[in-house]
Amino acid sequence: MKTKEDWKWSGAEDTGLFTFDNCTKVVISGGTIDASGQIWWPAEGEDRVDRPSLIVIKNCREIEVKNLTLINSPFYNFRLYDSTDIVIHDIKFISPPDSPNTDGVNVEQGVNRLEVYNCDVQVGDDAFAVNAFKGPSSNCTFRDSIIRSGHGVSIGSGVYNKITNIKFNNIKFIGTRYIGRVKCKKPPSAYPRNKGVVEDVTFSNLSGENIERLPIMVDAEYGDEPNTEVKCNNIIFNDIVCKGSKLSYYLVTPKKNQVEVKLKNITITGVESTNPTVKNVTPKISNVTVKKR
Secondary structure (H helix, E strand, C coil), X not given: CCCHHHHCCCCCCCCEEEEEECCEEEEEEEEEEECCHHHHCCCCCCCCCCCCEEEEEECCEEEEEEEEEEECCCCCCEEEECCEEEEEEEEEEECCCCCCCCCCEEEEECCEEEEEECCEEECCCCCEEEEECCCCEEEEEEEEEEECXXXXXXXXXXXXXXXXXXXXXXXXXXXXXXXXXXXXXXXXXXXXXXXXXXXXXXXXXXXXECXXXXXEEEECCCCCCCCCCCEEEEEEEEEXXXXXXXXXXXXXXXXXXXXXXXXXXXXXXXXXXXXXEEECCCCEEEEEEEEEC
């Protein structure tokens, strides 16, 4: 019987089962890929590093991916690096809710002008996430989709460079852990200091049902140590309806004046506790309603 070591991924971190590197004007369309990723899903506490993503796009321009069903990815379904003008649409993601790190679309760094829409997402982690590890990420839009499991949509936690002009719009969440988050880990020592910026991020026209924890989070104390250097400017949560969650919202930073956040036209009902968690943040609040169960 084959063991985990027999299936250990020998490729580089930025390679996948399908890798598109230095490509221009390519269309990837149609079909089903069952990656049989279960062999790479170790038990809790085991090493989870040596796993491939399903599809990696890096150093590319003008790529369209459409009309695919992606099943049981070993790791991220899409992992994007240093690419421009990428469109991903009409994708169905199917991985169990407890499958580790099976993000739908994960922007790693250096991505500009990404559009993701008309997706049906069932995964074990973030449906859509934008990071900036070694380069800035900007002008990304995620819209018109439904998310049925996992951790919702996120900025971070790799905010080690600049992330700007990101939009999440017209997305429905059913039974996810969160709706929208900005999560900022402290950069490891190998990364430059004082470069982490999140700016002009909008979560709008979102609806959630039976959210496990809470719909809204901005957290600069995410991970093992607080991030005292990151700056978050013009973070907007607007036109959000959530029916059923444990808590309302969580806005936490280690220092004052790190985060500028606006909450507008938000209704959260069926919560266990109406008291939000707020630390060192003064949100601009307009028409926000929170009702207990």
